[in-house]
Amino acid sequence: MHTSNTLRAALDSRRLFTAMAAHNPLAARLAEEAGFDGIWGSGFELSASYAVPDANILSMGTHLEMMRAIAATVSTPLIADIDTGFGNAVNVSYIIPQYEAAGAAAVVMEDKTFPKDTSLRAQGRQELVRIEEFQGKIGAAVAARRHKDFVVIARVEALIAGLGQDEALRRAAAYEEAGADAILIHSRQKTPDEILAFIAAWTGRVPLALVPTAYPQLTEADIAASGKVGIVIYGNHAIRAAAGAMRAVFAQIRRDGGIQNVDATLPAVKDIITWQGDAYMRAIEKRFLR
Numbered sequence: 001m002h003t004s005n006t007l008r009a010a011l012d013s014r015r016l017f018t019a020m021a022a023h024n025p026l027a028a029r030l031a032e033e034a035g036f037d038g039i040w041g042s043g044f045e046l047s048a049s050y051a052v053p054d055a056n057i058l059s060m061g062t063h064l065e066m067m068r069a070i071a072a073t074v075s076t077p078l079i080a081d082i083d084t085g086f087g088n089a090v091n092v093s094y095i096i097p098q099y100e101a102a103g104a105a106a107v108v109m110e111d112k113t114f115p116k117d118t119s120l121r122a123q124g125r126q127e128l129v130r131i132e133e134f135q136g137k138i139g140a141a142v143a144a145r146r147h148k149d150f151v152v153i154a155r156v157e158a159l160i161a162g163l164g165q166d167e168a169l170r171r172a173a174a175y176e177e178a179g180a181d182a183i184l185i186h187s188r189q190k191t192p193d194e195i196l197a198f199i200a201a202w203t204g205r206v207p208l209a210l211v212p213t214a215y216p217q218l219t220e221a222d223i224a225a226s227g228k229v230g231i232v233i234y235g236n237h238a239i240r241a242a243a244g245a246m247r248a249v250f251a252q253i254r255r256d257g258g259i260q261n262v263d264a265t266l267p268a269v270k271d272i273i274t275w276q277g278d279a280y281m282r283a284i285e286k287r288f289l290r
Contacts, residue, residue, distance in 0.1 A: 004147055004149040011151065016223060018038070020040060023238060028073055032076050039076060043083050046063060055117050056114060056116055063080075064095075077105035078106075079151075080099050080107045081108050087114060088133075104150075108209070110156075111131075112126065119188060128157055142178075165201065183207075187214060207228065207229060210223060211234075
């Protein structure tokens with residue numbers, strides 16, 4: 001079964017689908033091992049791993065190749081974060097088949113101008129395109145997909161831009177009309193009130209997607225209880241966990257003047273070798289190396 005079938009089936013059943021962010025195949029493999037339903041191919045995480053801002057500085061090719069590597073490593077659906085679609089509707093029409101061919105089950109595209117600024121940056125430049133322009137980009141994505149169950153998710157940034165609930169709902173309804181399979185509604189507020197108000201007011205047919213980074217007190221049980229949310233995305237926890245752990249370990253090694261105290265706290269090298277897929281390689285050796 002194509003992974004887009006799996007994601008589509010989850011959305012159709014209104015079963016909450018959980019996706020953990022990944023910035024490389026190892027992070028994706030660990031997320032799959034932990035039991036997440038899918039992988040969020042995070043533009044923020046990939047940018048952070050390259051130590052550049054999440055502002056369309058990395059090329060589409062860099063992001064696409066990482067999505068290809070992740071999709072080749074896991075069997076769970078990959079939702080690719082394609083920011084603003086790397087251009088206008090023409091660009092979108094060309095890149096959707098490429099992401100499909102790379103193994104993505106879905107894309108999320110946001111209604112900001114290109115180049116974007118990250119939604120997570122305080123005082124960031126949050127400029128949105130006209131509704132009609134973004135409807136055209138959604139239409140181009142839907143028309144360009146080759147597999148009927150490939151999922152196109154429209155990300156509404158009106159709350160991030162401070163434009164209010166009415167504008168967010170107006171945009172979401174317009175994007176559903178243009179053919180979006182789900183609506184991702186995003187907020188930077190420290191409580192979920194703004195998001196809960198949007199969910200309560202949403203009367204559309206397609207499910208919603210949430211990224212509760214700023215309001216972690218909202219649990220999966222709370223989200224599922226609404227009956228309107230199909231996807232919850234943990235958008236940057238892999239890179240935060242990795243960066244925090246590396247920084248702490250590096251600092252301790254410098255303090256101690258060696259690895260004598262830190263080594264026992266780390267995964268063993270044999271664990272890393274296991275996560276690299278060593279068993280698969282050994283099976284190939286046993287079968288074919290003569």
